[in-house]
Amino acid sequence: MSTSTKAPVIGTHNGHFHADEALAVYLLRLLPTYQQSSLIRTRDPEVLGTCDVVVDVGAVHDHGVLRYDHHQREFDTAFPGRKTKLSSAGLVWMYHGRSIVSVVTGLEEGSADCELLFQKLYDDFIEAFDANDNGISVYDSKELRQAGFEKKFSDRGYSIASVVNRYNHAPSNSTTANGAKESSQHEEDSRFLRASAFVGEQFHLELTDKATNWLPARSLIASAFNNRTQYDNGGRILVIPQQPDGGAPWGDHLYTLEKENGCEGQVLYVLFAENGEEGSKWRIRAVSVSGDSFENRKGLPEAWRGVRDEELSKVSGVEGGVFVHASGFIGGNKTFEGALEMARKAVET
Template identity: 65%
Template sequence: MATENPTKKLKMDGPLIGTHNGHFHADEALAVSMLRLLPTYSHSALVRTRDPSILSTCHTVVDVGSEYDASRNRYDHHQRGFSATFPGHSTKLSSAGLVFLHFGKAIIQTVTGLPDGADLDLLFSKIYTDFIEAFDANDNGISVLNPSDLTSAGLTKKFEDRGFSIASVVSRYSYAHSLPSPSPSSNSAPAKSKDELQAEEDTRFLKASTFVGEQFLLEVTDCATAWLPARHSVQQAYATRMQYDAQGRILVLPEGMPWSNHLYTLEKETPTADGVSPQVLYVLFPETPEADSKWRIRAVSKENGGFENRKDLPEPWKGVRDEALNEVSGVQGCVFVHAAGFIGGNKTLEGALEMARKACEF
């Protein structure tokens, strides 16, 4: 039976967590790290084995045992007939998704202090969609795009990205044991015992689990401290956008923030009134918190994260700066417009607004 690194000083007296030994994946590494964010499991030891008699002594078992029974804290997904998914999604859950499904809200509350309510529900859904679901898909062999669709479309990769993911990092920890050992000789160290090799594997798993857990913690913290407050600000700006443009095509934010995801969501959720554009074309925000800050004007992308805009800033403005831009645009206080036409700047809010209004009609 393999357990925690014996050199670890923390007394491990919480409920025993079990998972399998041997080659490990990102999903169980994340599942274990998420559990340990909860007070109940913060001092839990980990046993890595496939021995049913040992697993039966564990309080909580993830990714092994061919059993999914939340009432008994059994969270495996490999058994025939397993088909559980996260609400509103079609991706079959892995051990990461199962743990998040049952413990996610409590984990978010522990990390952020959020009370029960709409904000907690929102983060629960967002973190699964943006972070956890990819672990589930990866472990269940589901591609982000259908390979046959890519083939029929004649699309090929421009570069290889297999090593550029959290899953690939975990695999490196897992496969580290496959490095060749020195050839036996009178001067070489004696061959390691089975227990020693298992202890080394367990240490690598704990490193991988710590790494994945840190990424998860950063995701939750960022969502709670930046993304969620930004949603409230964008929601307020979206509701009052008609004061800047009768058709609601210009959104003015009080400060720089992650706005795009919220804007697309609000547009989908909000019925369009007569005379109001269904889409915002430009977003304005100050460069800094100072009262005399310059202002930016940003063209909204057609798709979240895409590079094609709903409406570029006018072609004659692209790549032009300062006085030359004042002249060509007819707006004073201009600073620049990027050559790609996706962003520009003005010395004042009033100037940025005038640029946006002219761009809407160009």
């Protein structure tokens, strides 16, 4: 006699779909409980009532009965410490995110590192899904217009959410044995699953990168930050020790460390080796005003920009020059000593 039990059924709405429920379904299926779950897409209350967990439909937010809708008039739930109203993606993450981090990374649920990634993934990835689905912009467009700001180009709202929307109109990959199109609902479900796989891959890449690169770099960057006055009395130059596999993600950690130490905006340049090999060239990178900005706190000197090799060495007065980008955000030298001398000159220029 078989002792197998039927896998729980996930429910969501049919019709036009959005990024938040596409991600919510993917997130649930990362959990062992729902890895083999089937999906029903409908707005029929009776059918939804037969589902074990329902996202983005049903007008109920109740974790106790696994109902995760956010369209109710009275709904105003936000992630702890944030103001953005949750979507179905944020709801699933809020209640199941720690378990998902543990499953994907192997970190013990309840550990400090698991908690840190749980918070980080919301801040850097999932909150954007919540904001988009609830019509919340990064900036108030009315205030931008009143301040006289104009777009330099039209991005057509390009985002993961806009890419997901394309799947609503994409050709179906599904055909019957004789080549005829399946039912319209079957085609729609097929497009939804493709969209869910797409956002899921982006999520998986984000979490994996944070777990394998960002998280291990925390202590390294903290140590470099504490040693920065060794290279510049004003603490304006951060040197990342050469790593066997090249560089380490430093930007996010640097902004956090500055804020925690009350010296925001202090570090102007970061030095790091191009690779982990002996004799590696070194890079000097101007620190951006913020993590999502192309504006630098202080770009490399104007006279160096767009100049290479011997000409750069002559203009900068530092031997071993390799290049400085035309925008002044990054440059290179053949040695660490040369890169450090360039940085020291740059901070005083």
